[in-house]
Amino acid sequence: MILLDGKSAAEAMKKDIAKExxxxxxxxxxxxxxxxxxxxQDPASLTYVRxxxxxxxxxxxxxxxxxxxxTISQEGLTECVQTLNQDPGIDGLIVQLPLPGHxxxxxxxxxxxxxxxxxxxxxxxxxxxxxxxxSFVSATPAGIADLLEYYHIPTRGKxxxxxxxxxxxxxxxANLLSRKGPGGDCTVTLCHSHTADLWKVCLRADILVxxxxxxxxxxxxxxxEGAVVIDVGITRIEDRSTKSGxxxxxDVDFEEVAPRCSYITPVPGGVGPMTRxxxxxxxxxxxxxxxx
Numbered sequence: 297m298i299l300l301d302g303k304s305a306a307e308a309m310k311k312d313i314a315k316e317x318x319x320x321x322x323x324x325x326x327x328x329x330x331x332x333x334x335x336x337q338d339p340a341s342l343t344y345v346r347x348x349x350x351x352x353x354x355x356x357x358x359x360x361x362x363x364x365x366x367t368i369s370q371e372g373l374t375e376c377v378q379t380l381n382q383d384p385g386i387d388g389l390i391v392q393l394p395l396p397g398h399x400x401x402x403x404x405x406x407x408x409x410x411x412x413x414x415x416x417x418x419x420x421x422x423x424x425x426x427x428x429x430x431s432f433v434s435a436t437p438a439g440i441a442d443l444l445e446y447y448h449i450p451t452r453g454k455x456x457x458x459x460x461x462x463x464x465x466x467x468x469x470a471n472l473l474s475r476k477g478p479g480g481d482c483t484v485t486l487c488h489s490h491t492a493d494l495w496k497v498c499l500r501a502d503i504l505v506x507x508x509x510x511x512x513x514x515x516x517x518x519x520x521e522g523a524v525v526i527d528v529g530i531t532r533i534e535d536r537s538t539k540s541g542x543x544x545x546x547d548v549d550f551e552e553v554a555p556r557c558s559y560i561t562p563v564p565g566g567v568g569p570m571t572r573x574x575x576x577x578x579x580x581x582x583x584x585x586x587x588x
Contacts, residue, residue: 306569314355328583329358330388336366381409388414388579414578437469439570452481460507506547514548
């Protein structure tokens with residue numbers, strides 16, 4: 297079993313991104329700029345945004361965080377997004393999800409200028425991706441594809457099963473892996489809560505992706521010997537033995553599943569760092585497009 301170390305892969309990719317950023321900065325006289333809108337004080341979101349700031353600093357990009365009250369109105373958040381859309385000094389814009397329950401996430405996503413939508417959630421970017429046109433691809437699916445490529449894991453002719461049909465991970469990842477060409481040509485089955493005999497479907501998978509947000513859901517009896525297992529889930533669960541009082545758990549029962557795998561991602565340190573790398577790549581792409 298080989299560990300798919302997303303942290304190490306991300307650090308190697310940051311070096312290449314930093315070179316491109318330095319070249320771009322020298323040509324245009326400013327650094328690519330990523331702005332994040334953070335609503336409320338969700339601990340996971342706070343950590344994620346802080347990591348994004350550190351990533352930007354490491355590769356030579358500028359970053360800004362706009363911190364808003366958890367009680368902000370739909371109109372107030374939309375106005376903030378529109379102001380950032382119009383700021384010529386900002387290349388990439390994300391609104392950190394999830395948002396408080398009183399806010400309409402889809403409406404906010406659609407308020408973002410597609411040319412700055414480096415999360416790849418806007419319908420314009422989703423539609424262009426599905427059609428195989430240039431677009432910003434959702435960061436987590438793109439990160440998974442990059443991780444498979446980094447470890448030279450073949451996808452052509454392989455069978456991939458994805459558990460979870462979200463618009464953020466499952467659906468776009470299915471599209472990426474089934475596209476024609478390098479990194480694609482997979483036969484993809486997208487599973488969900490109504491999939492009959494899910495364990496039988498999973499046992500067919502050469503590449504098995506768990507992205508449903510249920511800690512330790514994937515067990516050894518669902519995994520074919522020698523499969524590649526990608527764990528997208530990350531949930532805080534109570535653990536009084538730790539200083540923080542919690543620990544992070546993935547959707548895969550790692551200790552039980554790992555011995556059956558050829559490759560497997562850890563949680564944390566697997567998909568998460570690769571997601572942030574995709575965000576950096578998308579921000580650089582946005583800066584290049586905006587300055588052509």
